[in-house]
Amino acid sequence: MSETITFPPLMTGEAAGPGQDPFDLACQKAELGVDAGLVVYELGTDVLRAALVLAPEVPLAKAMAMLPVCGVGFQNALGALAPPEVAVHLDWNGALRINGARCGRLRIAASTDDPDTQPDWLVVALDLPLWPEGDGGETPDETALYAEGCADVAAPRLLESWARHCLHWINRWDEGELETIHGEWRGLAHGMGEARTEAGRSGTFLGVDEDFGMLLRDETTTHLIPLTTVLVQD
Incomplete structure (x- = not known):
């Protein structure tokens, strides 16, 4: 698809080539030192994929907030x-739900998996099916965007909108508005x-801590599952 995509200031776009996963490509470019703000994307006929390169100036444990921040942006x-x-x-864990059914996901990777280390780079990726595969009745808990009353939502405009709203919430996070972000996400x-x-433990999902770690309560205690457990590893 050759349609022009307009990104907000501080962001640049690059279309992935045939057969390239924008997430993998963004991670490769981040490893090579590309500037933060790059959005690598694929606008297919049945899928929207995009990956945003970031360079947080905080330890990974806190930088993981970019996953829920970009979720709010979506x-x-x-x-x-x-x-x-x-x-x-x-x-x-990054899964997206539209009208109750799972519809794509957000993924996150970083240059390190040490929670106390500031990553050189971090990539958040959006994977969104536009049309369902096969008979939707076979997977009732899985859906696609255009099967949920969104047939008029053009993928290029959604990509532009996601980039703008992600930048808005990232800026608010930079400004220390963590309480506001938590409130948006909880809703x-x-x-x-x-x-x-989650992470081999079962219980009741009570909420999250300051760094969006999951609070999971079983019969005897409340466990804290760090958000770093959802990092995509090489």
Whole structure:
């Protein structure tokens, strides 16, 4: 797709080539020292993929907030373009849900997996199916954007909107508005107060700590599962 994509100031765009995963390509470019703000993207006929390169100036444990921050950015972006009845929720581990069903995900990678080390780079990627594969009845908990009343949402405009809203929330995070970001995210969080299993532990999802670590309560205690457990490893 050759349509022009307009990114906000401080961001630049680069289309991935045929057969290239924008997430992998963004990580490769980040490793080579590309400037933060690069968005590598793929606008396919049935999928939207994009990956944003960042260079946080805090330890990884705190920089992991970029995953929920970009999730809030996605909800805002789709909310600005989709019909008002379309509901978007965010799973703690990066999964996206539209009208209750899973619809793509956010992924995150960094130059280090040490929570106390400041990463040289960090990449947050969006993977969003536009059209369902096969018979949607075979996977009732999985959906695609255009199957949820969003057929008029053009993928290029959604990509532009996601970039703008991510930048908005990243700036607010830079300015220390963590309480506001937590409030936005909690209002969109999927499954809070429900039973779930994460990182080999099962219990009730109570909420998150300051760094968005999951608080999971079992019969005897509350466990803290750091958000770094969802990092994509090489």
